[in-house]
Amino acid sequence: MEYKYLDYSHLSSVLEIEEESNPYPWTELNFKDCLEKGYYSLALEKDDLFVGFAIMAISSEESHLLNIGIKKEQRGLGLGEGLLKKMIIAAEVMGSKKIILEVRISNQSAYRLYEKIGFEEIGKRKNYYRLPEGREDAYVMAKSLKKGISSKLFFNKN
Numbered sequence: 001m002e003y004k005y006l007d008y009s010h011l012s013s014v015l016e017i018e019e020e021s022n023p024y025p026w027t028e029l030n031f032k033d034c035l036e037k038g039y040y041s042l043a044l045e046k047d048d049l050f051v052g053f054a055i056m057a058i059s060s061e062e063s064h065l066l067n068i069g070i071k072k073e074q075r076g077l078g079l080g081e082g083l084l085k086k087m088i089i090a091a092e093v094m095g096s097k098k099i100i101l102e103v104r105i106s107n108q109s110a111y112r113l114y115e116k117i118g119f120e121e122i123g124k125r126k127n128y129y130r131l132p133e134g135r136e137d138a139y140v141m142a143k144s145l146k147k148g149i150s151s152k153l154f155f156n157k158n
């Protein structure tokens with residue numbers, strides 16, 4: 001397993017996963033926009049094959065997990081969990097106090113993953129996601145992060 005920073009060369013593989021995952025997938029432009037904005041974005045490779053990605057907007061108050069996806073035939077092997085843990089570490093190291101995310105109310109596998117890693121449901125956003133026809137609500141989930149990792153890294157005098 002190898003984690004790399006996501007870049008433009010990964011876009012077609014990311015889109016493949018996105019399109020097999022979502023009823024109303026992000027477009028190439030959405031992903032390019034994330035890269036241009038400098039969001040923290042990881043690619044996961046297994047045996048030199050691209051198998052997953054995750055994108056997060058990091059800020060000191062609250063980081064926002066924007067997207068995560070694992071190739072369909074590689075799901076259920078612990079890869080999504082491993083990738084999510086890397087994102088959590090990155091947010092902690094940058095001094096974020098918490099991570100929030102939205103998840104479709106019908107997306108049981110993602111919901112269970114977040115719950116397993118310690119995210120809690122904190123609310124609902126009505127009609128948050130587009131569907132080919134109509135809209136779907138989202139649960140908002142949040143996880144508080146360990147305090148002070150960044151201050152230990154950068155400001156510890158010992």
Ligand SMILES: CC(C)(COP(=O)(O)OP(=O)(O)OC[C@H]1O[C@@H](n2cnc3c(N)ncnc32)[C@H](O)[C@@H]1OP(=O)(O)O)[C@@H](O)C(=O)NCCC(=O)NCCS
Pocket residue numbers: 021067068069070071074075076077078079080081082102103104107108109110112113114116
């Ligand atoms: C959600 C997703 C990233 C999970 O990745 P994954 O690699 O399949 O998940 P893992 O194998 O790491 O599973 C970790 C935990 O998640 C939960 N989980 C994963 N798949 C599940 C499923 N089909 N049903 C129920 N729980 C599931 C379980 O708690 C699991 O732990 P366990 O194996 O000890 O039971 C993957 O299903 C995916 O890419 N889905 C499409 C994209 C998507 O929905 N992204 C989330 C947008 S909010």
